[in-house]
Amino acid sequence: MDQGSPDAAAYVDAEIAGRAHRVGAVVLARLVENARARYDTDAHEEAEEAARESWDVTLTHAGVRDGRWLGTSWMQITGDTATLADLNDLVGRIAHDLLAAHPDLPLARRRVLALQVIVDRARAHGDTPAPGRPYKAYVHLTATPEGHIAPLGRVEDLGPATSALVREWLTGSRVTVTPVLDPDRGDPIDAHDPPEWMRELVIARDQHCVFPDCRRPARRCDLDHISTWIDPAHGGPPGQTHPGNLAPLCRRHHRAKTTTDPTKQWRYRRMDHGHYTWTGPQDQRLVVVPGIGTYSPL
Known part of the structure; x- marks a missing residue:
């Protein structure tokens, strides 16, 4: 057992203290x-390197109908997350553009046609892929006052990543550096929509939709006022918009919280330690720990 294991075990113990019997296997x-x-960044970096050994592109022509091929094959790609995300984004955008020429084809068929478009463009450019929108990733890193980068960071929607891997991704890429956010900043404003710094703070803090068991990335969620915002011009109190009164909710769960139908409405509040307690329409209670998971307090 490595030297970091006791610290790692203590971290896990502290996180589940008092609720271990309610924490499921996924959490x-x-x-x-x-x-x-x-607590063992070196091992994590070694695991990242070892994972590269599984990278490959395989093409299978075996058929599923009476063993016949029927012109349908299967391609499996295992590789760099940034590259595959970029490819997936490009395929989706081309498939959308193909809708005008192929309105009768479903999206899945147009995504396959998009691959042919990519191949044709590469050939036309001397086997150089056509320019596309670069893959965008939000990476959170910590630096010391001397400018040294911590060995481990976090990539939104993905999880922990070594700074070595992040550095490899960023080489040759355009990088936008966001000033350090003070997680304790809480100054309120009277307007309904939060300023950019406040939005970024809440996204970084909660990481995903805070409805029970929802993992939709916070950057693709609405920012909900936990206590309903009332226009100060119509009697609402000042300073209702502040980090403590904001939380990311995906559109579906935002509606579940704001519906006026008592048989469908969910209510919630944010605790001082950052957990969210939810009460459902049948008075069921659940607790969401951002970045970790959902558990029942009963």
């Missing part, structure tokens, strides 16, 4: 993985 596995990365 526990996520906690263990976070602890492993946090």
Whole structure:
């Protein structure tokens, strides 16, 4: 057992203290993985390197109907996350553009046609892929006052990543650096929509939709006022918009919280330690720990 294991075990113990009997396998596995990365960064970096050994592109022509090929093949790609995300984004945008020429084809068929478009463009450019929108990733890193980068960071929607891997991704890329956010900043404003710094703070803090068991990335969520915002011009109090009264909710769960139908409405509040307690329409209670998971307090 490595020297970081006691610290990692203590981290997990502290996170589940008082609720271990209610923590499921998924939440526990996520906690263990976070602890492993946090307290044994060298091992995490070695695991990243070892994962590269599985990278490959395979093409299979075996048929599923009477063993016949029927012109349908299967391609499986295992590789760099940034590259595959970029490819997936490009395929989606081309598939959308093909809708005008192929309105009768479903999206899945147009995504396959998009691959042919990419191949044709590469050939036309001398086997150089056509320019496309670069893959965008939000990376959170910590630096010391001397400018040294911590060995482990976090990539939104993905999880822990070594700074070596992040550096590899960023080489040759355009990078936008956001000033350090003070997680304790809480100055309120009277307007309904939060300023950019406040939005970024809430996104970084909560990471995903805070409805029970929802993992939709916070950057693709609405920012909900936990206590309903009332226009100060119509009697509402000042300073209702502040980080403590904001939380990311995906559109579906935002509606579940704001509906006026008592048989469907969910209510919630944010605790001082950052957990969210939810009460459902049948008075069921659940607690959401951002970045970790959902558990029942009963």
